[in-house]
Amino acid sequence: MNAGSFVLNILILGVPFSVALLLAALGETINQRAGIFNLGCEGIMAMGAFVAFLPPFFMAGTPQAPFANLIGLVLAIVVGALLGILFALVVVTFRAPQGIAGIGLQMLGWGVAGTLFRHYVGGVTGVAGIAAFPIPGLSRIPVLGQILFNHNPLVYLAFLLVPVFWYVLFKTPWGLKVRAVGTYPRAADSLGIPVARVRYQALALGGAMAGLAGAYLSLAQAKMFADDLIAGRGFIAVALVYFGRWNPVGVMVGALLFSLAQALQLSIQVAGIDFPYEFAVMLPYVLVIVVLALVRKARMVGPTELGKPFDREQRV
Amino acid sequence: MNKSGKLAYNAAIVIAAAAAAMGIGAIVLAAVGADIGKAYAVILTEPLKDMIGITEIVVRAVPLSLIALGIAIAFRSGILNIGAEGQMLMGILACSATAIAGAALPKPILVPLAILAGAAGGAVWGGIAGVLRAKLGVNEILSTVMLNYIAAQFYTFLLRGPMMDPEELVTGSGTPQTVRMPRSAWLDRLIPGTRLHTGVFIAIGLAIVVFFLLWRTTAGFRMRAAGAEAKAARYAGVKVERYLVIAMLLSGAFAGMAGAVEILGVHRRAIEGISGGYGFTGIVVALFGGLHPAGIIPASLFFGLLLLGADMTQRLADVPANMVLVLQGAIILAIVSARQFINNPYVQDKLSRALAKLFGRAAPPAPPGSIEACPDPSDSPDPCLAGEPGVSEEETR
Numbered sequence: 001m002n003a004g005s006f007v008l009n010i011l012i013l014g015v016p017f018s019v020a021l022l023l024a025a026l027g028e029t030i031n032q033r034a035g036i037f038n039l040g041c042e043g044i045m046a047m048g049a050f051v052a053f054l055p056p057f058f059m060a061g062t063p064q065a066p067f068a069n070l071i072g073l074v075l076a077i078v079v080g081a082l083l084g085i086l087f088a089l090v091v092v093t094f095r096a097p098q099g100i101a102g103i104g105l106q107m108l109g110w111g112v113a114g115t116l117f118r119h120y121v122g123g124v125t126g127v128a129g130i131a132a133f134p135i136p137g138l139s140r141i142p143v144l145g146q147i148l149f150n151h152n153p154l155v156y157l158a159f160l161l162v163p164v165f166w167y168v169l170f171k172t173p174w175g176l177k178v179r180a181v182g183t184y185p186r187a188a189d190s191l192g193i194p195v196a197r198v199r200y201q202a203l204a205l206g207g208a209m210a211g212l213a214g215a216y217l218s219l220a221q222a223k224m225f226a227d228d229l230i231a232g233r234g235f236i237a238v239a240l241v242y243f244g245r246w247n248p249v250g251v252m253v254g255a256l257l258f259s260l261a262q263a264l265q266l267s268i269q270v271a272g273i274d275f276p277y278e279f280a281v282m283l284p285y286v287l288v289i290v291v292l293a294l295v296r297k298a299r300m301v302g303p304t305e306l307g308k309p310f311d312r313e314q315r316v
Numbered sequence: 317m318n319k320s321g322k323l324a325y326n327a328a329i330v331i332a333a334a335a336a337a338m339g340i341g342a343i344v345l346a347a348v349g350a351d352i353g354k355a356y357a358v359i360l361t362e363p364l365k366d367m368i369g370i371t372e373i374v375v376r377a378v379p380l381s382l383i384a385l386g387i388a389i390a391f392r393s394g395i396l397n398i399g400a401e402g403q404m405l406m407g408i409l410a411c412s413a414t415a416i417a418g419a420a421l422p423k424p425i426l427v428p429l430a431i432l433a434g435a436a437g438g439a440v441w442g443g444i445a446g447v448l449r450a451k452l453g454v455n456e457i458l459s460t461v462m463l464n465y466i467a468a469q470f471y472t473f474l475l476r477g478p479m480m481d482p483e484e485l486v487t488g489s490g491t492p493q494t495v496r497m498p499r500s501a502w503l504d505r506l507i508p509g510t511r512l513h514t515g516v517f518i519a520i521g522l523a524i525v526v527f528f529l530l531w532r533t534t535a536g537f538r539m540r541a542a543g544a545e546a547k548a549a550r551y552a553g554v555k556v557e558r559y560l561v562i563a564m565l566l567s568g569a570f571a572g573m574a575g576a577v578e579i580l581g582v583h584r585r586a587i588e589g590i591s592g593g594y595g596f597t598g599i600v601v602a603l604f605g606g607l608h609p610a611g612i613i614p615a616s617l618f619f620g621l622l623l624l625g626a627d628m629t630q631r632l633a634d635v636p637a638n639m640v641l642v643l644q645g646a647i648i649l650a651i652v653s654a655r656q657f658i659n660n661p662y663v664q665d666k667l668s669r670a671l672a673k674l675f676g677r678a679a680p681p682a683p684p685g686s687i688e689a690c691p692d693p694s695d696s697p698d699p700c701l702a703g704e705p706g707v708s709e710e711e712t713r
Contacts, residue, residue, distance in 0.1 A: 106645070
């Protein structure tokens with residue numbers, strides 16, 4: 001294998017790998033901009049991956065099978081949004097500490113997905129999943145077409161959502177409200193912005209995105225469900241939001257960087273380079289720590305009230 | 317509110333939280349078509365039916381309590397250690413390497429040495445997250461989660477490679493595990509025919525040590541001050557960053573010791589899947605025990621019961637053992653939600669008044685400054701708010 005095709009291979013693998021991270025991290029960006037640190041992302045992704053997997057699993061072979069993937073995606077989004085609202089109930093209404101509540105939600109999501117999976121499915125089973133959809137014309141462009149336009153529809157959707165999220169966050173009234181309740185909730189409150197309601201909305205949207213990210217993993221990337229399918233991607237997505245400085249474009253860059261590291265790791269194994277497998281798997285996790293250590297100054301641009309519950313009756 | 321009223325109030329909140337957690341569990345049980353009453357009965361009573369069951373609860377409670385003690389130290393110091401899982405694995409590696417290398421040493425030296433090695437292994441792994449937080453401001457939740465994944469891979473790498481039992485290569489079975497520990501490193505079994513081991517005394521002893529450390533020493537006071545209000549502590553001259561690192565070192569050391577005690581007392585060799593989620597359950601135990609040693613010991617027994625019971629439901633009620641994760645997650649969410657009510661004097665006061673009315677007793681006079689003590693906010697000037705301009709905008713809205 002020559003160097004050119006080695007690099008090309010990494011790029012072709014890396015782009016679809018980034019999608020689950022990107023979807024979840026976009027949702028988490030909205031959460032954190034609203035001042036909520038949702039570590040339950042991992043658990044919501046597990047639930048999303050599981051419920052999305054069910055329709056194609058049970059409907060295989062029936063006449064309705066072509067719609068199974070779509071039903072799965074919708075289910076994942078709905079379940080994700082509901083879990084986001086559950087998290088909002090705990091951290092917004094009950095003002096629970098967010099870090100530890102997030103770990104609770106993560107365990108709950110893992111547990112429910114795992115329990116139902118063992119009971120209804122049993123072992124690891126594949127599904128047909130979402131097929132690739134090369135964009136006519138564009139996918140014929142040499143090299144670039146293969147890297148960018150030869151994937152399943154969710155890949156295109158995820159990258160289209162980056163400018164959408166940027167626009168919503170920075171150019172719409174709702175985005176302004178989200179940023180206001182995350183930066184200075186007391187001022188927002190005095191201007192009549194319902195802080196709790198905006199945070200609920202942000203968490204519902206973030207949850208829906210995490211659910212969709214999970215669905216991408218089970219339907220499009222792995223085309224199966226397993227207990228450890230998410231493998232920390234929810235936590236990496238949270239870290240990416242720091243890396244991307246709470247900006248959808250920065251988050252996209254981060255997601256691509258990580259997925260390229262993962263693709264590099266896979267390519268090294270495929271190429272038969274002698275390198276312990278376990279150390280290759282460690283690589284993305286080590287990278288997260290290194291990146292977090294490097295972006296510490298980013299606090300200045302982020303939501304200053306991140307992680308703090310808002311109590312309008314509290315005296316300042 | 318008087319003291320017994322406060323206690324009753326807190327008890328009512330805890331019961332409501334437990335009911336909410338069991339309610340979430342019941343929904344999942346219903347979803348898998350299980351008999352909800354029977355499943356809970358199996359989880360909560362089946363392990364208590366014989367001696368083996370009871371000792372097995374204690375066997376699980378030993379590492380759980382050690383991990384929870386460490387997590388309590390970290391949480392009290394204001395640093396959320398989610399990395400007990402990885403710290404435990406690093407402790408196991410250091411402990412087994414020491415025990416195997418020191419096989420020639422006499423037992424009274426080797427056992428403490430191996431346990432200390434385990435503590436050191438865990439402390440290093442926890443200390444990394446502590447230093448990253450103190451020096452570089454890296455969020456400790458994210459770093460400890462990542463260190464968990466890294467430790468898990470490192471553990472597998474050593475067990476499948478450098479530390480693998482050479483016998484496994486000879487026989488060709490290739491099970492990833494180390495050689496059996498030398499007998500001189502074993503923690504003795506207390507009751508023949510069971511796996512109950514002397515690690516129980518280590519757990520109880522260390523619980524007492526943690527109590528004295530946190531509540532009876534200057535260092536402990538400084539750690540708690542840094543955790544309660546870092547700004548105030550810094551103003552009072554506490555080197556907050558230093559105590560964060562110390563707290564993480566100690567927290568990791570406890571998780572490492574949990575791993576050491578587990579292999580020296582139960583498995584007697586490092587095997588795969590040994591941590592079995594203890595690191596995460598330990599978080600629930602620490603919270604459930606109120607981050608206090610006196611609460612953590614009973615909480616660890618309760619969760620030992622829950623873990624064992626969940627294993628049994630698989631067989632007896634056809635409910636997957638993952639169910640225990642559902643309950644743990646639900647319990648965490650319920651506890652952190654309930655804390656808001658327990659720490660809120662306003663809600664507390666309102667409820668006690670309602671209760672007092674209900675039982676026909678005269679309500680105690682409202683404490684000065686409370687909302688009840690204030691006259692109608694539309695009256696002005698308001699004596700309660702005098703001298704505090706600016707706080708009345710909520711009332712006049």
